[in-house]
Amino acid sequence: MSSSLYRRKMRRKNALIILAALVLVAAAGFVCLLVGSSHMGWRQGLAALLGHGSDAEIRILRAIRVPRVLAALIAGAGLSVSGLIMQTTLNNAMAAPSTLGVSNAAVFGANLSIIAFSGGFLSTGHNLANFAFGANPYATGLMAFLFSALSVLIILALLSVRAFSPGVVVLSGIAMGSVWTAATTVLQFYATDVGLSAAVIWSFGDLGRATYRTDAIMLFVVAAGLVFFLLMAWRYNALLSGEATARSMGIRVDALRFASLLLSSMITAVCVSFLGIIGFVGIICPHVTKKLLGQDHRLSIPVSALCGSFLLLLADTLSRTLGGGAALPVGAITSLLGAPFFVAIILTKKEHS
Amino acid sequence: MLQVEQLTFRYGKHTPPVLRGVDLTLHDGEIGILLGRNGSGKTTLFKNILGIAAPDGGRMLFDGEDLTKMPRRRRARCIAYVPQHIHFGALSVFDSVLMGRVAYFGLRAGQEDYAVVERILDEMGLTTFAHRSAEDLSGGEKQKIAIARAMAQEPKMLVFDEPTGNLDIANEHLIIAEAKKLARQQHIGILSSLHDLNQAMAFGDKFFFMRDGVIRHAGGREVFTPDIIYDTFGIRVRMAEVDGQKVILGGTPYEN
Numbered sequence: 001m002s003s004s005l006y007r008r009k010m011r012r013k014n015a016l017i018i019l020a021a022l023v024l025v026a027a028a029g030f031v032c033l034l035v036g037s038s039h040m041g042w043r044q045g046l047a048a049l050l051g052h053g054s055d056a057e058i059r060i061l062r063a064i065r066v067p068r069v070l071a072a073l074i075a076g077a078g079l080s081v082s083g084l085i086m087q088t089t090l091n092n093a094m095a096a097p098s099t100l101g102v103s104n105a106a107v108f109g110a111n112l113s114i115i116a117f118s119g120g121f122l123s124t125g126h127n128l129a130n131f132a133f134g135a136n137p138y139a140t141g142l143m144a145f146l147f148s149a150l151s152v153l154i155i156l157a158l159l160s161v162r163a164f165s166p167g168v169v170v171l172s173g174i175a176m177g178s179v180w181t182a183a184t185t186v187l188q189f190y191a192t193d194v195g196l197s198a199a200v201i202w203s204f205g206d207l208g209r210a211t212y213r214t215d216a217i218m219l220f221v222v223a224a225g226l227v228f229f230l231l232m233a234w235r236y237n238a239l240l241s242g243e244a245t246a247r248s249m250g251i252r253v254d255a256l257r258f259a260s261l262l263l264s265s266m267i268t269a270v271c272v273s274f275l276g277i278i279g280f281v282g283i284i285c286p287h288v289t290k291k292l293l294g295q296d297h298r299l300s301i302p303v304s305a306l307c308g309s310f311l312l313l314l315a316d317t318l319s320r321t322l323g324g325g326a327a328l329p330v331g332a333i334t335s336l337l338g339a340p341f342f343v344a345i346i347l348t349k350k351e352h353s
Numbered sequence: 354m355l356q357v358e359q360l361t362f363r364y365g366k367h368t369p370p371v372l373r374g375v376d377l378t379l380h381d382g383e384i385g386i387l388l389g390r391n392g393s394g395k396t397t398l399f400k401n402i403l404g405i406a407a408p409d410g411g412r413m414l415f416d417g418e419d420l421t422k423m424p425r426r427r428r429a430r431c432i433a434y435v436p437q438h439i440h441f442g443a444l445s446v447f448d449s450v451l452m453g454r455v456a457y458f459g460l461r462a463g464q465e466d467y468a469v470v471e472r473i474l475d476e477m478g479l480t481t482f483a484h485r486s487a488e489d490l491s492g493g494e495k496q497k498i499a500i501a502r503a504m505a506q507e508p509k510m511l512v513f514d515e516p517t518g519n520l521d522i523a524n525e526h527l528i529i530a531e532a533k534k535l536a537r538q539q540h541i542g543i544l545s546s547l548h549d550l551n552q553a554m555a556f557g558d559k560f561f562f563m564r565d566g567v568i569r570h571a572g573g574r575e576v577f578t579p580d581i582i583y584d585t586f587g588i589r590v591r592m593a594e595v596d597g598q599k600v601i602l603g604g605t606p607y608e609n
Contacts (some may be wrong), residue, residue, distance in 0.1 A: 006447065006484055007467065234455050234462075241452065248403040248436075250456035251507065292483025294443045294486070305390030 014299050021306040027075070028313040032069050033061065035317050064208075071210030071218070072312040075271040076281060078222035080308025081301060082264035083282025084289070085229055086235045088297070089260045090166040091243070096282035097268035099170065100155070101177030102148045103279070106272040108180040108187070109147030112169030113140040114199045115191040131228040140202060141214075144273035151176055152265040153268050156258060166243075169261070205278035207316050214274040221270045225263045226305060232256065233297040240295055281308050284338035291345050311338055354403070354542050355379040355432075355510060357478050360411035362401055373398045373566035374411065379510070381561065382540040386553045389563035390586055394547045396437075399512050402544070416509075427457035433503035437514040439495050441487035446498055449487040453505030469489065473504050477531065483494060493524030493577070500531060511535070513545035517552065529556050550577070550590075550601045574599060 002291040034045040040057055048057040049066075079097060086095040117139070155172050188196055203313055229236075233255055238246040247253050271278070289300050315333035322328055362372040371394045379385045387395045400406040402413060404425060413420040415431050423431070433453065438554070441449040450473060454466040474480045479501055482490065487498055496516060503511055513532065516526040533556060535541050547553045553560065554574055560584040562570040570581045577599060582590050591602045 004467070010445075043567075134503075231460050234452070234458075234460070237442060237444060238452055238455050240444075241440050241449075242436065242438070243442075244400065244403075244405045245434060245436050247405045247425075248429065248434035248512075249453065250426035252425060296442075296444055296448065 013208050017293065017299065018302050018306070021310070022305055025306050025309045025313065028310050028317070029069050029073065030314045032072065032317045033065050036060070036065060036320055042350055057255070062267065067210045067212050067215055068207045068316065069313065070212075070215045071207045071275060072316050073309045074215060074218045074222050075207075075278065076285075076308035076310070076312030077305035078218065078267040078271050078308070079278060079281040080285035080304045080311075081222075081226060081229060082267045084286035084300060084304045085236070085260050086282070087286060089257045090169050090240055091239070092166060092170050093287070094283070095170055095173075096280075097265070097272070098277075098282065099177070100173035100265070101151050101175075101180060101270050102173075102265050102268045103277050104177040104180035104184070105151035106144040106148040106269060107277060108184045109143040109145070110140050110202045110273070110276075111184050111187050111199045112147070113143035114202055115187050115195040117143075123131040123159050130132045141273040145269050146270035147180070148272065151180065152262065152269070156261065160258075166257075202279050204329030205276040205334075206327065207275060207312070207330055208327060209275055218270055218274060221267055225267045226301070228263055229297075229301050229311065232260070233301060237295075276329075276331065276335055278312065280335045280338055281311055284334070284342045285311055287342060354383075354416060355544070356412075356414040357398075357402070358406050358412045358414075360398070360401060360402045360413060362397060362406060362408045362449045370409070371566050372401065372408070375562055375563075375566070375568055377568055377571070379542055379544060381509075382536055382542055383559055384536050384545070384557045385559045385561060386542040387544065387561045387563055388550065388553060388558035389546075393563045394566040395563055396514055397566075398428060399434075399514055399544070399546070403432060403512055404428050426456045426459075429506055429508075431508055432510045432512060433506040433508035435496070435499045435503050435511060435513045435516060436585055437516075439499045441495075441498070442489050443486055445484055446479060446487045446490070447474070447483040449498055450479075450501045450505050453502040456506055469507065470505055473501050477501050478506075491524075492519050493521075493527060496520065496524070496528050497531060500528070500535075504535065508541065510542035510544065513543065515546050515548065517547065517549070525552070532556070550582070554601075566596060577601065
């Protein structure tokens with residue numbers, strides 16, 4: 001086989017894989033759109049999507065389900081790719097938004113906002129309404145974002161003082177994460193019962209919080225990240241041959257690592273601050289993708305992204321059907337759903353070292 | 354081609370220097386072999402030459418140009434690296450070699466890059482492997498692919514770190530022959546570390562004996578004397594001649 005034939009074949013194979021994943025995600029998206037607590041049949045659902053049907057049906061679809069499905073698509077892709085990029089740039093299979101302390105910092109920020117500023121000991125209001133509407137609806141998300149960004153910047157700053165060593169990044173991420181968790185515990189200890197429950201409920205990931213505006217903001221950040229990561233695909237591939245070798249090939253490893261970590265952390269921070277904690281997507285999806293398709297980033301970046309969207313759509317559909325009217329926390333479902341599958345893949349599939 | 358003058362380097366501010374004023378000159382197409390005990394600074398010297406680490410003092414010139422001031426990607430087109438521990442990250446052999454072109458294409462490979470990879474695979478007899486996963490190959494084959502990857506950088510000089518460290522004797526010969534062919538046919542300079550002194554004599558044109566971060570002896574085959582070997586490695590060896598070729602016979606360690 002001549003190599004140009006081989007290249008064409010590989011390109012076709014990669015395109016087919018991506019196309020198949022796209023079809024799966026699109027199918028999951030439709031299912032997710034048409035399943036819900038209002039007992040709308042799929043015909044009615046489709047009609048409502050196209051603007052036919054009762055006002056209520058159209059409103060349910062357009063105002064509630066569409067932004068929710070979009071959030072699953074965007075955040076799933078974002079969280080999954082963030083995990084993949086962190087794993088590659090830190091050369092550590094356990095690196096992910098949750099293990100680097102980004103999520104923990106977001107939880108602390110949200111708790112601070114909910115418990116300290118939006119009610120609880122700093123205010124007189126003691127009913128749940130205060131927590132939902134008492135403050136700017138973006139305040140909690142903004143605080144969550146600020147703290148996760150702060151956390152990331154502290155880690156990156158610590159590391160620019162001393163030379164960037166991937167192992168150190170992961171360890172300081174874990175240390176940082178435990179500091180935020182401890183601070184959250186202290187905060188929760190002083191919270192009122194109402195404040196505490198509002199804070200805990202916030203930390204359950206919930207796609208129902210998404211609006212078109214939050215979707216647009218997430219889309220902007222995730223799309224920017226994806227474009228950057230895809231452009232850097234060959235550089236990430238080079239990193240797989242080892243840091244020293246990558247440097248000798250002319251790659252500015254420190255700069256690449258800094259930019260990649262910053263972008264992937266920002267993606268996580270934005271998604272988590274709008275939607276709450278959706279754990280494990282950043283570990284499960286990249287690993288499943290790498291196990292099944294290998295580590296070539298030209299393929300693993302888009303497929304991990306689609307895999308993340310798929311997992312989140314599936315988890316959201318399940319969370320809304322299992323809960324019987326009330327949506328179960330989607331973050332719990334992603335782990336419940338993903339972890340067994342994840343373990344099965346690790347145990348059965350041949351190691352692609 | 355490569356001129357290193359009084360190069361010094363330390364890993365941390367409070368650690369002792371690993372390179373204490375290294376001088377080394379290598380001309381176009383020459384094969385230079387770096388010899389010394391573990392920890393004498395060979396790998397660190399390579400890291401400095403390759404731009405993996407930045408020196409604290411001294412100069413490194415490549416064709417008269419200061420290496421430390423050369424843009425990274427241009428540097429990668431002058432000097433390429435065949436590391437001791439080789440990983441490819443489960444890419445195909447073709448893509449692994451194409452990786453060496455990153456210094457040229459940056460974001461996306463083009464026709465010219467593909468053509469170079471095809472030519473190199475053909476020249477090195479690797480075409481039949483092209484579509485296999487590089488991680489699944491044997492040690493010797495991996496080493497060859499790492500050389501092909503380095504050659505895809507179209508460098509003027511190759512740096513080998515212990516190229517035969519993990520190979521059996523047949524593969525050892527294969528790799529050395531391959532490297533020597535590149536040097537002789539394509540006039541590519543080679544700087545390599547090697548443990549086996551006899552192999553070094555057969556492979557190299559010029560030899561650098563390194564101890565404690567300095568090169569204490571340099572020159573052609575005539576520098577292989579029992580005294581210099583004792584000075585470098587701390588062992589007494591005997592030398593013999595077989596078919597007109599110098600041979601070093603295993604030594605006995607002496608107290609320093």
